[in-house]
Every structure is written in structure tokens, then in C-alpha cells.
Amino acid sequence: MSMIHDGAHMVQLESQTDILDGLQMFTRLDSNVICVEGEKGSGKSWLAQRFLNTDKKIQTLSFLICLPTQTAEQQRSVLLGQLLSDSFCTGEETLLESLSVFRKDQECKATIIVDDANLLAEQLLDELAQLVLAAQQNPLWQISVILFAKPNEIDESSLYTDPKPEFKRIAISPLTDNEATDFIDQFVIPVAHIDSDKKKQAIHSAAQSVVKYPANLLALSESHKKPVVCWVKRSLIALIIILLALGGWSWWTSYQARVQDQQTETDVIESTEIKQDDTGTLANQTSAATTSISGAESTLSEDQEDDTLPLAVTDKTLTVGDESDSEQKRVVVPSKVVDALLDGDSPKDAKVSNDEVTSAQASSVQKTNRSxxxxxxxxxxxxxxxxxxxxxxxxxxxxxxxxxxxxxxxxxxxxxxxxxxxxxxxxxxxxxxxxxxxxxxxxxxxxxxxxxxxxxxxxxxxxxxxxxxxxxxxxx
The missing domain is CATH 3.30.70.1070 (Sporulation related repeat)
Incomplete structure (x- = not known):
């Protein structure tokens, strides 16, 4: 069997190749039920995949991956959908009944491969056995069933079919020492991107203490894998930190501006109260003088206030360039936005406008790869x-x-x-x-x-x- 992985070379294992040769021999000579038994991690799924890719002489292949949630009807429908892809089957009839209807007087050469066959429904296992027995009696049919399962999980004595077909059993053995060494050098180390001689030696040493199945050998590289630097993740973290820093700085400057404005307003109020108290005392002592002085001060104060006040706010908008309404559009700045800009705060109306623009932009994006x-x-x-x-x-x-x-x-x-x-x-x-x-x-x-x-x-x-x-x- 050959094992291929991205970045790794093809590895040829003699013991696995012998199993493939045996499967091809059983499926080409006659209709048989073959049970391939192996422990977890022994490479059963790899064998099934390799058999599907190499056996070119089989006309029809039907592959079933058994799941714990599947029922017998679901598993039957999957198999019939592949065996009779050019016909319509409801899945209510048995496998033999369906093939007898659609392939009664026709040649039928097929191989049914079942992975994790220990999860296969008992009723469907009986139907597969009946199908093989019928194919052995029909010269136009040659149908074989390959079951990949754990050891002692499939027992032909539990079948209700009589007579029972003979099960051909093939056991998956651990890799030899030479095969394990080749597998580590040509597959495990390239997959894990290990370039240190010390780590390579550590993997070879650890392989002596485990059962030499492919999955066990692959697991040895997990603690020695070369760390992969995720620059995208680091860039995103740095960007988030920068945005948080900018947001904090913006909030702090805005907060300081508000505090300064409040302090200035408080000082003005206190100064006004002091002036009012002084004016009252002076009025009690010399009312006539106070009246004349107050009148003069009032006149002077009004003149000064008129000089220090800014220009009156106008509702008229400003234009740039030509003032012709027919050729130019005016830029209107609402008063709320102006007040918010002067205070250093974000205007609510401006925020809503930005949200609306973002929403409009998002709605204009066309999705791809749609069905x-x-x-x-x-x-x-x-x-x-x-x-x-x-x-x-x-x-x-x-x-x-x-x-x-x-x-x-x-x-x-x-x-x-x-x-x-x-x-x-x-x-x-x-x-x-x-x-x-x-x-x-x-x-x-x-x-x-x-x-x-x-x-x-x-x-x-x-x-x-x-x-x-x-x-x-x-x-x-």
C-alpha cells in the first residue's frame, strides 16, 4: 500500500501491498465475502481508499461509511444509489430484490466496500450475504463484499441466512521494523516538518515502545512538530491593540476638554457673584454715586460684550466656487453637527449617517459561489x-x-x-x-x-x- 500526504513522498509498504493483492484476487475470481480485520489505527481506511483507486477492472464500486446514527434503511439506500445509479430505487426492498428487478438478465460485476462494518445493521449484513449467495448461482453476476472492521466484530454464525456464505478473513498485522523505519523517515518526519536530528532520533526511539501501526507512529510526531508561526493572528492582535490605544487616547483628550470647559464656566459664575456682592455694598453707602457709576458701567459692559462676542450664527449655508444653484450643490452643515464638533464629541446624527453608509455599502456587495x-x-x-x-x-x-x-x-x-x-x-x-x-x-x-x-x-x-x-x- 502507498501512503501519500502533502509534503511527503509516496511510501510503499510490502505487508500492505500483499493485502491489496489478496483483495484483488478474491474479487476477480468469484463472488465472496471478505472481512479485513485490524485494530484501531492499523490503516483500514487507507486500505479501502487504495483499493478504490487501484482496482480498475471492477465495473461498479459501492462504498459505505457506517455511522452510529444510521439505520438499516439509510445504509441500504446509500448502497443502492451507487449500485443502481441509473435506476430509481425507493430503498424499501432488499438489496437482492432490487438487483433482481433491474439486473435480472443483465451482466453485473460489482464490489461493495463497507468501512467501520462493526456499525453495519444486522439486517443489512444478512442482505449482503444473500446477495453474494445469489451471485454465486447466477453466471451473469459477480458480486463481492469487503468488510473493514475491528477483530472479532463480524461473526458469520450470527447470520439468519441459510446456507451461510464462507467469510474470507484477512488480518492487518503491525508493520515490520524495516517498514516502520521507512514509514517514519519517508512519511512521519516530512509530515511533521522535523529537521532536527535529535528529534528524529527521539521519534525512532519512541517507536520501539508502541505497536507499529501507522496511526501510532504518526502520533509520535505530535510532540515534536515544528511550531508554525501564524503571522495573520499576530497581525490582528497588534491591530486590535493599536485601535484600543487610539480609542483610549481620543476618549482621554475629549474628557480633558470637557473638564476644562466645566472649570472655566465655574470660574465665570463665581466671578459674577463676587461682582454682584461688591455692587450691593457700594449701593448702600452712596446710592447716588452708585447709580451713576452703575449706569456708566452698564453702558461700558454692553459695549465690551458686543466687541467680544463672536459673529451671529446664521442659518445660511456656504458654497464653494460659483454660487449658481443650477451648477453647484451646496454643502449643508447642520447646527447639531457644528455644536458637537465645537464640544469635541461625536454627533449622534453623524454616527447614524456613518452607519447608514456602512449598511448601504454592505448591501451592495455581491455574494459569490451561490447555488x-x-x-x-x-x-x-x-x-x-x-x-x-x-x-x-x-x-x-x-x-x-x-x-x-x-x-x-x-x-x-x-x-x-x-x-x-x-x-x-x-x-x-x-x-x-x-x-x-x-x-x-x-x-x-x-x-x-x-x-x-x-x-x-x-x-x-x-x-x-x-x-x-x-x-x-x-x-x-
């Missing part, structure tokens, strides 16, 4: 054809009408997250809703488990991009 334009469905044939054929995707739904596809996308709020393409089955158009694309089966399984529970009940199943390309070309 819906209004109430119209947008097909993503070109985008899917651009995806490499060796990748995988999750099929969420298959319907015969555009309205049904639109309702499905709106129901689960999937606009912008899915890609829809059209294909033809039995001279009828079908609209297939797909979710993202993944580099491996493991990533596909993780993607299915991350979907909302309501969406998982719609029975999403993995589908190779190569098959998607074929179905798109079929509709052209």
Missing part, C-alpha cells in the same frame, strides 16, 4: 469538472425537479455551501446536490460526521468525483 440566484437554480457543472477525478464528495440529495432542489437547499440553509449538477437516468433529468470535495475517504467520513444531525438523516453518501464527471458528461 441560488433569487428563486433560480445555478448549476455548477464547470466547477465540478475542474475538481480532480481522484477526489471525493458527499451527495446530499438527488431529485427530479429544480424546485425540489431549491427547496432542499433553502430548508437546510445550504446556499453557497453546495454544488448542483444535472444528469440523466432512464431518459429523465436528475438534479444532484453535492457538498464540498475531499482528498481522502477519511476526510469524507469526517465531513459527513460534522454535518448537522437533521442533514445526516437525509442519508448523505460519499461519491467519487470521477463518477460525478461521468454523470455530467452523460447529460450533455
Amino acid at each position: 441560488l440566484k433569487g428563486d433560480q437554480l445555478t448549476l455548477a457543472d464547470d466547477a465540478l469538472l475542474a475538481v480532480p477525478a481522484e477526489r471525493y464528495t458527499l451527495q446530499l440529495a438527488a431529485v427530479t425537479k429544480q424546485d425540489e432542489a431549491i427547496n432542499f437547499i433553502k430548508m437546510y440553509d445550504l446556499d453557497g455551501q453546495v454544488r448542483v449538477y444535472r444528469t440523466v437516468r432512464n431518459q429523465q433529468s436528475w438534479y444532484i446536490v453535492t457538498y464540498q470535495d475531499f482528498a481522502s475517504i477519511k476526510a469524507t467520513r469526517e465531513g459527513a460526521q460534522e454535518l448537522p444531525l437533521a442533514l445526516q438523516k437525509e442519508q448523505p453518501w460519499p461519491k467519487s468525483i470521477a463518477q460525478v464527471h461521468q454523470e455530467i458528461e452523460r447529460a450533455k
